Amino acid sequence: MPTETSSAEQLPPRGAAVWAALDPLIGAGTPLRVLDVGGGSGMFAVPLARLGHDVTVVDPSADALATLARRADTAGVGERVRGVQGDGDLLHEVLSTLAPGGGYDLALCHSVLEVVDDPAVTLREIAGVLRSGGQVSVAAANRAGAVLSRALAGHPVEALALLEDRDPAAARTRPAARRRFAPDDLLALVEGAGLAPGSWRGLSVVADLLDAASGADQDAVRALELALTDTSPYREVATGVHVLATRP
Numbered sequence: 001m002p003t004e005t006s007s008a009e010q011l012p013p014r015g016a017a018v019w020a021a022l023d024p025l026i027g028a029g030t031p032l033r034v035l036d037v038g039g040g041s042g043m044f045a046v047p048l049a050r051l052g053h054d055v056t057v058v059d060p061s062a063d064a065l066a067t068l069a070r071r072a073d074t075a076g077v078g079e080r081v082r083g084v085q086g087d088g089d090l091l092h093e094v095l096s097t098l099a100p101g102g103g104y105d106l107a108l109c110h111s112v113l114e115v116v117d118d119p120a121v122t123l124r125e126i127a128g129v130l131r132s133g134g135q136v137s138v139a140a141a142n143r144a145g146a147v148l149s150r151a152l153a154g155h156p157v158e159a160l161a162l163l164e165d166r167d168p169a170a171a172r173t174r175p176a177a178r179r180r181f182a183p184d185d186l187l188a189l190v191e192g193a194g195l196a197p198g199s200w201r202g203l204s205v206v207a208d209l210l211d212a213a214s215g216a217d218q219d220a221v222r223a224l225e226l227a228l229t230d231t232s233p234y235r236e237v238a239t240g241v242h243v244l245a246t247r248p
């Protein structure tokens with residue numbers, strides 16, 4: 001295994017809590033088979049490959065996969081990153097052409113359940129390709145955080161629509177609204193897929209609310225995020241919700 005650290009300290013504050021949660025798995029010194037569903041252009045896949053893990057990214061976007069391949073090559077880890085064009089709802093088919101096509105140690109499903117056709121199907125498909133004891137890292141938009149950030153940005157009508165789970169952009173010509181999740185609903189979806197969730201954490205309690213020009217010290221923001229991530233009542237209003245779940 002390369003000696004590169006997996007420390008959350010390298011990363012932007014908003015992602016620090018996810019990396020900190022994954023650290024015991026990805027920093028344990030054992031190369032893992034990782035599946036990154038909707039992994040896009042490799043925000044997670046490339047750093048994971050740099051840590052010595054073997055990463056398969058399934059994503060429908062050819063553009064994202066081309067960027068992924070470029071990034072992986074530039075980072076010198078092209079041989080450990082594989083991009084496969086396909087849909088998270090059809091993983092068993094998408095992966096059937098690969099050998100081996102299942103048995104993953106770790107799956108990532110980050111910022112994807114918001115946009116797939118059916119989050120329950122996607123999570124079931126992921127559960128189906130994990131080995132027994134394998135884990136999935138699920139991160140999704142938190143409805144309470146979305147309400148708060150729209151309100152603070154000066155959009156109370158949209159904030160109320162989000163609170164009531166209505167499409168905040170219904171009257172405008174914009175792409176369909178992304179789904180948002182209350183933490184309990186996300187946990188229920190995870191359990192419904194036959195996975196055992198751990199306790200959930202809030203992602204980006206303050207980082208997304210801070211004005212980028214505020215000049216706040218990024219190390220201090222990161223330290224604050226890590227302290228707030230599993231602390232109530234702060235985690236409840238975070239921008240995102242994250243849970244690690246295990247396939248029994």
Ligand SMILES: C[S@@+](CC[C@H](N)C(=O)[O-])C[C@H]1O[C@@H](n2cnc3c(N)ncnc32)[C@H](O)[C@@H]1O
Pocket residue numbers: 037038039040041043044058059060061064086087088089109110111112115116117
């Ligand atoms: C917001 S990006 C998240 C990228 C990455 N997971 C991250 O956290 O940086 C959403 C990604 O989901 C992908 N996506 C959209 N529909 C999908 C589907 N049905 N199955 C898998 N991925 C999908 C998009 O192409 C895009 O790369």
